[in-house]
Amino acid sequence: MNTGIIILAAGESSRLGYPKQIAKYKEKTLLQLAIDGANEAKVEKRVVVLGAFKDEIKKTFPGASIPNIPNPHFEKGMSSSIKIGLEYMLKFDKPDQVIIMLCDQPFVDAKILNKLIATQKKESKGIVACEYSKTFGVPILFGKQYFKELMQLTGDEGAKKIAMAHEDDMVTVTFTKGKVDIDTEEDLRDLNL
Template sequence: MNMTLILLAAGDSLRFNGNKLLYEMNGKPMYRCIIEEIDQLPGGLFTRKLIVTQYDEIMDYMKDSGYKIIVNKDSKLGISHSIHLALKELENEDTDFLFAVCDQPYLHSSTIESLVRGFKGSKKGLACLSCEGELGNPALFSSRYRKELMELKGDKGGKRIIRAHMSDVFLLEAADPAELQDIDIRPR
């Protein structure tokens, strides 16, 4: 089965008081942390890679990266709009989807790979990272959940679908809780 990686990088960072994706962490903009981890993954894990963003800086950086850039001009419509834009790009493809966010700078490539391999081996339709019962990103959806993803509204993401189908979920416990941490508030 094909697997498409979809990076979500279009949020407005309202609680951060500035564009958190461009905030410098470890000498680089935050969004590059996950990209560098993905670059360490074995070839062939993903058949396609997409990034959904509204930011020119990210588009410029990603233009020669092998990712298909999807422009989100209506980020105020919430994360569901980014999900819909990515799925519309893939509407004629039989593929599963891994959604990852670009504000999780402590996520490791080995964890992403374990999540994908565990999902494939589990024969389940959904997967996500978890830590002590808390569901987190990245999240995987088999193609049979495309319709439910397209029905999402506003700033509600795929966790709603995962919670509704827990018997069909492969959970990977994160080795380090920091891997699930997304940065919503500017560090002091």
């Protein structure tokens, strides 16, 4: 199975007041942690989708470490970044499945990404989501049978909407630390305690 990873990093971080992509945890930016996880995972293709503050953010990681593409429509919400990332993947490579991940979950690493892939292989389900805090979400893997639906998302709709519509074809993996995401200065302080 050919797997791609799309890292969504185009948001404006309005609640944090500066780009969360460059907020630091353990001497690395949140985006660098996400890139490291993607680069160490057993996948064939990776891409980072940038939007707000893209020039500032680009300076914080080696460009050669991962392909990155701009989303000129990032203000239209998360769905626009999912579509741009998927279009990029489909243009250059024909992945059988993609993992969608965010750059604000500091505990996402290659181990959990590889677990999604291994679970898909074992369970043969079209969707593999992470389960935490009595819900499920990203990182989330979609088989190619869902690419068309991903391309039809609009506004701030995330991929969870599709997963909820196809729960019969979904399996989850437990990822307790998935509940940690960074939206505010307080989140960052709690993380660094």
